[in-house]
Amino acid sequence: MKLTEIQADALGELGNIGAAHAATTLSQMLMSNIEMDVPAVDIIDIAQFYKCVGDEKVALVVFRIKGEVEGEGFVVVTMPLASAIRMTNTMLGMDDMDREINEMDQSAIIEIGNIMVSAFLDATAGLLGIVMLPSPPALCIDMAHAGMEALIAEVAMETNDVVIFRTNLTSGEHAIDGTILMFLTPEMLGNLLSLLEALTSQGM
Amino acid sequence: MAEFRPIDVNARFIGIGEYYVGGDAMTTIGLGSCIALILHDERHGVGAMAHVMLPESKGQTDRPGKYADTALVTLLEGLGAFGSRNGSIRAKMVGGANMFGFNDNNLNIGERNIEAVHNALKEKRIFLDAEDVGGKVGRSVIYNPKAGGEIVVRRADGVCAEL
Numbered sequence: 001m002k003l004t005e006i007q008a009d010a011l012g013e014l015g016n017i018g019a020a021h022a023a024t025t026l027s028q029m030l031m032s033n034i035e036m037d038v039p040a041v042d043i044i045d046i047a048q049f050y051k052c053v054g055d056e057k058v059a060l061v062v063f064r065i066k067g068e069v070e071g072e073g074f075v076v077v078t079m080p081l082a083s084a085i086r087m088t089n090t091m092l093g094m095d096d097m098d099r100e101i102n103e104m105d106q107s108a109i110i111e112i113g114n115i116m117v118s119a120f121l122d123a124t125a126g127l128l129g130i131v132m133l134p135s136p137p138a139l140c141i142d143m144a145h146a147g148m149e150a151l152i153a154e155v156a157m158e159t160n161d162v163v164i165f166r167t168n169l170t171s172g173e174h175a176i177d178g179t180i181l182m183f184l185t186p187e188m189l190g191n192l193l194s195l196l197e198a199l200t201s202q203g204m
Numbered sequence: 205m206a207e208f209r210p211i212d213v214n215a216r217f218i219g220i221g222e223y224y225v226g227g228d229a230m231t232t233i234g235l236g237s238c239i240a241l242i243l244h245d246e247r248h249g250v251g252a253m254a255h256v257m258l259p260e261s262k263g264q265t266d267r268p269g270k271y272a273d274t275a276l277v278t279l280l281e282g283l284g285a286f287g288s289r290n291g292s293i294r295a296k297m298v299g300g301a302n303m304f305g306f307n308d309n310n311l312n313i314g315e316r317n318i319e320a321v322h323n324a325l326k327e328k329r330i331f332l333d334a335e336d337v338g339g340k341v342g343r344s345v346i347y348n349p350k351a352g353g354e355i356v357v358r359r360a361d362g363v364c365a366e367l
Contacts, residue, residue: 046257046270047219055234055344057360062304138304142360145234146342147303152220153237153257153313160221160267 001043001161001186008041010196011165011189014124015039019167019180021123022116029112030090032173039167046156052164055143059084059101061113062151063134067125069195071188074151075120075134077113078144079178084109090174101141110137120180128195148183155185163189215346223254223269225282229348235299237314239272239321239337240345242296243279243330244353245288251349252279256299258313259320272320276328294333295325296367298345298357305340314338334367 003011016039027034044052058078065073079087081101088108089095117134125132140147156162165182184192215229220238224230230253232240237257244251254268254275261271268278283293300318318337325332336343336357344358345367355367 045219047222047267050217050219050233053234055342055358055360140303140340142303142340143234143236143342143344146236146301146360149220149234149236149238149257150303150313157258158264160270 001159003041003043007193010193010200011041012039014127014192014196015041015165015167015182017127018120018124019169021119022180023169025115025119026112026169026171026178029115030087030171030174030176032090032171035170035172037168039165041163041165043161043163046152046160046162049148049152049162050145053144053148055145057081057142058144058147059106059109060140060142060144060147061110061117062138062140062147063113063117065121065132065188066135067132068130069132069188069191071185071191072155073182073184073188074155075117076148076151076181076183077116077178078147078181079109079176081141083176083178086174087112087176090176106139106141110139113137116180128192128199130195148181151183155183159186161186215348218253218255218269220255220257221267221270223252223275223279223282225252225279225286226250227349229346229350231344231346233344235343235345236301236303237299237317239297239299239317241272241275241279241321242298242345242347242355243283243293244296244333244347244349245283245286245292246294246353247292248286248288249350250283250286250288251347251353252283253347254279256317256321259316272317272324276321276324276330280328280330290329293330295330296333296355297321297335297337298343298355298367300337301339301341301343303340303342336365336367
């Protein structure tokens with residue numbers, strides 16, 4: 001499976017709009033500026049996935065994409081544990097970095113993920129003229145690769161390719177790094193692409 | 205104390221759905237719901253590992269390492285070429301976690317993978333020597349067929365243990 005240049009650009013733009021909205025919500029919550037890198041859309045063979053994501057410990061919040069688009073897809077917010085703790089500290093005005101991740105951090109990560117991913121899906125769905133909603137969130141504090149494997153098992157049941165959209169968000173001021181990822185089945189990718197093509201043919 | 209440093213080790217990386225049969229050290233990082241199925245033949249100093257992602261192949265044949273049912277058959281065939289017979293092969297398995305703690309059938313692929321590997325081993329009468337499976341924890345594993353079939357499992361908190 002390969003994307004044409006036009007398809008990759010269109011998907012990148014779609015993700016860009018979604019990520020920009022997610023970044024805005026994060027920026028409001030942290031009351032600081034958030035930098036966002038250029039989103040990348042890749043089609044990766046599942047056997048190569050370990051080259052993209054390692055077994056370092058992270059916080060991972062996962063949402064299944066629900067709504068008016070056929071196929072399976074997930075949106076994931078992931079951050080290194082130190083960033084997660086700094087994020088909770090920043091929001092609650094604390095400065096104790098020398099601690100383990102606790103229940104309060106976990107609730108904060110879930111809630112922030114929820115707000116970011118809702119904004120992400122709202123913006124992309126709004127552009128496509130459909131409804132997309134996140135499922136209730138699920139949290140995992142563990143190896144990044146291990147957390148994402150269960151999602152890959154869902155989206156690559158019948159193929160060996162997984163479509164991965166990825167963009168990094170950074171707060172330089174608070175040294176908080178996070179990544180938004182989207183995993184799609186080829187079916188959901190195809191549906192998003194046809195919606196995008198219909199838009200461009202209307203002279204968007 | 206068991207050690208695990210995949211970067212330092214000159215081991216073959218087995219990606220999702222891949223497998224390897226031979227005498228070289230092999231490793232799989234970040235097992236979540238997937239299972240590293242390891243077959244060791246002490247007599248011949250060879251072994252095999254598959255990174256199993258799903259329980260059933262449902263007729264798919266392009267990636268035998270990806271499914272529990274096809275992985276075991278393929279590993280046994282590969283070991284057969286080294287002169288291994290079922291009687292001298294022992295199995296170990298690692299992984300099959302439920303990373304998000306979901307109880308619905310959908311995301312608990314880990315549990316279904318464990319069951320499928322157990323069944324496949326029983327069917328082929330391969331002795332399951334040891335396992336570190338289930339729970340809500342990611343695992344990395346390194347296996348060296350030459351060093352007496354030593355397997356080291358590392359968890360997300362950095363704790364290493366021999367299996």
